[in-house]
Amino acid sequence: MxxxxxxxxxxxxxxxxxxxxxxxxxxxxxxxxxxxxxxxxxxxxxxxxxxxxxxxxxxxxxxxxxxxxxxxxxxxxxxxxxxxxxxxxxxxxxxxxxxxxxxxxxxxxxxxxxxxxxxxxxxxxxxxxxxxxxxxxxxxxxxxxxxxxxxRWMPLSLMGMMAIVYTCAGLAKINQDWLIHALPLKIWLPASYDLPVLGPLFAWKYSPWIFSWAGMLYDCSIAIFLFNRKTRPWAYLSVIIFHSLTGILFQIGVFPLVMMAGTLIFFxxxxxxxxxxxxxxxxxxxxxxxxxxxxxxxxxYSLTARLFALFFAIQLIFPWRYLLYPGNLFWTEEGYRFSWRVMLVEKAGTAQFYVQEQGSDRKGQVVNSEFLNLHQEKQMSYQPDMLLQYARFLHEHYKNQGLKNPVVTAEVYVTMNGRPSHLYIDSTLDLAQVQDNWKPKTWIKPYPWNE
Amino acid sequence: MKKPVNLSSLFFLALVLSVSSCKDTDDTSSGDAFDRGPLLEQVAKQRILPAITRFEASVNSLSLSLISFSDTTDSLHLANAKIAWEQAFIDFQSVRGFTFGPGEQGLIGDINENLGTWPVDTAKVEQRIVAADLVMNDFRRDTRGLLTLEYLLFEPNALSRFQGPAAKPRMDYLIAVVQDIQTWAQTQTTAWTAYLPSFIADESKAAGSSISELYNHWLQDFEGIKNFKIALPAGLRVGQTQAEPYLVESRYAHRSVRSIKVHLEHIENLWYGNAMDGSAGSGFDDYLDKVEGGAALKLETTAQWEAIHTELAKFQDNEDLSDLVIQDPQKVSALLNELQKMTRFLKSDLSSVLGIAITYSSGDGD
Structure with a gap:
């Protein structure tokens, strides 16, 4: 055409x-x-x-x-x-x-x-x-x-939005950990052994590979199969099975319901x-x-149509901005958000912050639970921009408490897909002085698990 | 002609499947996965219940000792009361971390906050004694619990103050505090005994499940030792400019070192799945044998426990931590350092490979 x-x-x-x-x-x-x-x-x-x-x-x-x-x-x-x-x-x-x-x-x-x-x-x-x-x-x-x-572009725009979500999620799954090592499903699936009927299937040693490949193929192709009238009923059946399984397996709230309802627009x-x-x-x-x-x-609606074209151009380009950054995307997280990378990695961190008053040789330990709830601490501990924000908060907090020019450093260890944790950032850096911007974060240590 | 799939039925099926995911199960077939059932059973029957029962027994003995002391207020009965206090205090270290299930925070806080708060506000305690204020179910947790008892029994002029003209209100306060502790201990024993079957039966991995609660509170318990029992008196918290020896946990009986050792031993026993009598069972280390990345983490964690043992061995049980933070801060810092190294293994690495949900908030999903 x-x-x-x-x-x-x-x-x-x-x-x-x-x-x-x-x-x-x-x-x-x-x-x-x-x-x-x-x-x-x-x-x-x-x-x-x-x-x-x-x-x-x-x-x-x-x-x-x-x-x-x-x-x-x-x-x-x-x-x-x-x-x-x-x-x-x-x-x-x-x-x-x-x-x-x-x-x-x-x-x-x-x-x-x-x-x-x-x-x-x-x-x-x-x-x-x-x-x-x-x-x-x-x-x-x-x-x-x-x-x-x-x-036609009106309902098509909502279908297109859904197609972008699925396809980007599918393409993001085409990586060594997901397809070859079946990670993180090798961690997540066996933990659900206790579920009725499906539990033994999740605990079966080959299931992580089957689910990894099926998940990738599903995400990459579902929009096309839903769009095609002949394949639509079977595609929707797979939507139900796929989202029901993810709903059973993971703590993802109403998302399965939203997607199962939303995909009906293809009908x-x-x-x-x-x-x-x-x-x-x-x-x-x-x-x-x-x-x-x-x-x-x-x-x-002619102006709306033009604005929608611009919107979709941005949506098609934005998820790929990570290509402009050096390093491993899953490790640095630069360009990770807003790019439909969903349930893709098991990542966690431990962040011990220290605050030192200028001129003092005494480094004080921060107890994160005094300021953050469990979920906030969990997220902050492995996401670089959140580490910076927390450092700035600590700087201001302790400055207001009377400390002169508090220097905020952090010893952050991060683990990914079950690999032994490694030091994540430069632990000597005063994080409160680091500005967050779109430039590559050179203070993040290189990806440590090159195989 | 092919019969078309009834799409409304499919959508209904989807809803049914979604809802069914919320239901519990009694299917315990674990295949290649780690079976959490034996671990939960081991923890429940061999650690939680024995620890709580033992603590209740210690508190009952302590109560009897204090009643004897109130009947015969002399140095011999005070010495007996001190011995009973020490036993209860030590046994409390294996109980204070179970702040989930029946131990969950109530209106005035959990068992740890109510029985284990320090430093004690001694001025406020004295005011309450003078005012004959025996109310124990409020937020003045720094005027009751085991460490308030410690102050009353171990402060330098304890005996004379219980014998002096103002002895009665002081003794009344002492008895009121121990009775409050006894109520907590008895309530916990009853509640945990009733709760344990459901604790064992809940093998799910969801936030709020037995394994998730156990893990979260076990970790919190470990971090409490590091942050409050050691870093705080050592003056290593932000804003502290020097060691603050009066912030040790056991300021009057000087049992802080013993408390740290027993408390850490309890944490470690939960890791290894050891029973209270020392026999081996299913623990987090066994969980690691079955999960991706578990073998390496088990090795690292085990080695780190050894490093902690090495540092702990440098402390004598009867050493006074309030002296050590001034006279030998390097020794204290070295222990703290090893505990800090352990934190990442227990916190991020372990939570990551267990595959359990730690918080209630929804995660990202497709």
């Missing part, structure tokens, strides 16, 4: 039902996810209790609010998820869903998850898509023009129409369908 033909194809009309179906299921998944988060007490654990929050590069201005505010934000999240699901005041709901969710995610880097990042991006895309133009209260009550068809308009039509109180509202209406719709 020539570029012009591709553009024409992308702008051809397609039924709105899959997009509306996605909206309903995504809103429902967000509601369940937020409710679960609140009920588990995580608003308190993640945002209110911690003394320290690790911030994202460029977003240090995002701060947690007081307890009432954080609960209010989660209340708004619940309401906006319902709004999106029902297509009620959809634009406002989608904007609030994106802003509130992204705000909570930006508060603390310790809780970064690829699927939270995915959810944020989808929330952003949904703001600009007319997913409420059918099967919605907005369409039924006349707040939104009802459409039966939309340009036909007929299928979505059938289940959407069964749900009351809304029913399909047949909007004006004329050449004028179609032209109006296309022109109204």
């Amino acid at each position: 020539k570029p012009k033909e591709v553009l024409t194809w992308l702008n051809e009309p397609t039924a709105i039902a899959p997009l509306a179906g996605f909206r309903v299921l995504f809103g429902l998944a967000m509601f369940i996810s937020t409710l679960r988060f609140i009920l588990l007490g995580w608003v308190d654990d993640h945002y209110i209790q911690p003394l320290v929050h690790f911030t994202y590069y460029g977003f240090s201005w995002v701060k947690a609010g007081p307890a009432w505010f954080m609960y209010a934000v989660h209340g708004v999240l619940l309401l906006s998820a319902i709004g999106v699901m029902l297509g009620y005041r959809y634009r406002l709901s989608a904007v609030l869903l994106f802003l509130c969710f992204t705000y909570t995610e930006l508060i603390d880097l310790s809780y970064y998850l690829n699927h939270y990042y995915y959810v944020s991006l989808v929330c952003l895309l949904l703001i600009f898509l007319p997913a409420h133009a059918a099967y919605s209260f907005d369409a039924k009550q006349g707040r939104q023009n009802a459409y039966t068809h939309i340009p 036909s308009a007929d299928w979505h129409t059938r289940w959407l039509s069964r749900i009351r109180p809304w029913s399909m509202v047949h909007g004006p369908w004329s050449n004028e209406a179609w032209s109006d719709l296309k022109s109204r």
Whole structure:
């Protein structure tokens, strides 16, 4: 296909039902996810209790609010998820869903998850898509023009987002540890020997290799098989099996549910129409369908289409930025986040920080648990930018306590995929003085396990 | 014509599978994996319960000694009370780390915080004695517990103060403190006895499971020795400009060194899976025999235990840590250094290869 033909194809009309179906299921998944988060007490654990929050590069201005505010934000999240699901005041709901969710995610880097990042991006895309133009209260009550068809690029953008997630996750699995050594599954699978029915399978010595290869092949190919009408039912069956297995094996929250619901967007308009039509109180509202209406719709969304093209260009390039950095990606983590590297490595660290007052020969040991919760300490101990942030926090904290120009050093040992831990960074460096930026972090020691 | 797959059913199947992942199981077939069942059973039956029962017995003896001392307040009965205190204090070192399950933090804290807090606020203790304030279920944990008893029994003028004109309120306070300790010990024995079957049965690897809780608190217990029993009096915490000998755990009876040795021995026994009577059983070292990367880590950890033994052997049980931190800080630092070297083996390396979830927060997943 020539570029012009591709553009024409992308702008051809397609039924709105899959997009509306996605909206309903995504809103429902967000509601369940937020409710679960609140009920588990995580608003308190993640945002209110911690003394320290690790911030994202460029977003240090995002701060947690007081307890009432954080609960209010989660209340708004619940309401906006319902709004999106029902297509009620959809634009406002989608904007609030994106802003509130992204705000909570930006508060603390310790809780970064690829699927939270995915959810944020989808929330952003949904703001600009007319997913409420059918099967919605907005369409039924006349707040939104009802459409039966939309340009193909609209549902395709959500499919594309999912395809990027899966494919990048699959390509990231093509490495020696994953495919040849079956690591980290050789560590993770046998630990689940106690599970009913599947336990003995997980404990079988060849299972890590089978699961490693199957996982890589699944991630690399699932988007194509879901897109193809003939292979779709079997592909979705594999989606169910794959995400159910990961849900059983790992502590990954609602992610399996989000992906199992999200991949349904690949299904036909007929299928979505059938289940959407069964749900009351809304029913399909047949909007004006004329050449004028179609032209109006296309022109109204022409700027959005261009912005989406830019968005996807960034999404296609950004995960590969790690190629610009020297060293082993899994060790240095430079370019690791926001690149869909999921459940790929078993990594842990022990970080002993020392603070020394300028001019004193006495190095004081820091007890991390005095400042960080268990999860924060675990994450901080092997991620270079978090080590720097913590060092700066300690510098400021002890300066305020009266220490003159406190020097902060750290002895950090990191282990990866069960290999003996090694010194991770230059332990003589005053980490509080090291600026975090996009340049290679030369103070990280070279990858120690070259085989 | 092929019958199409019913996609709604598939989605329903997915939900069922997701939910089923949350259910417990009694299937214990472990194949090539390490079977956590024997380890949990060994810890429960051969360490937790015997340690807690032994501690309760020591506390009961201590209580009897103190009652005798209150009946006959002389040097002989005080000496007996001191011996009983020391036994309870030493036995407490094998109990204080079990702050999960029934030992989990309550409204006023866990057993470690309530019975093992130091330094004791002696001024506040004296105020409470004068005020006949015998309330023990509040947050003034630095005025009760084993180390408050130590102060009352071992401070230089102990006997005369129990015999003087203000003796009664002092004795009442002493008895109230020991009764509080006795209540804790009895409650823990009862609660742990009832809880152990479910502790043994929960073989899962999830956060909050028996193995995860055991590991987390065992590690915390180890770090407590390093950070509070040694680094704190040695003046090696941030902000300290010199050794602070009054911050040793056992300031009046001078049993800090003995406490450190017994406490570390308990931690090490849990690593090796040794029973309280010394017999061998399933421990973390056996877990390492079965997991990826475990063999090398086992060697390193075992060697590090030996390095710690070498340093510990340089300390005599009756040496006073408050003297050592001033007179021989190098010896204290050398021990601390070896404990620090051990930290990474127990903390990151071990948690990494065990394949268990350490925290509740969701991990990254696809």
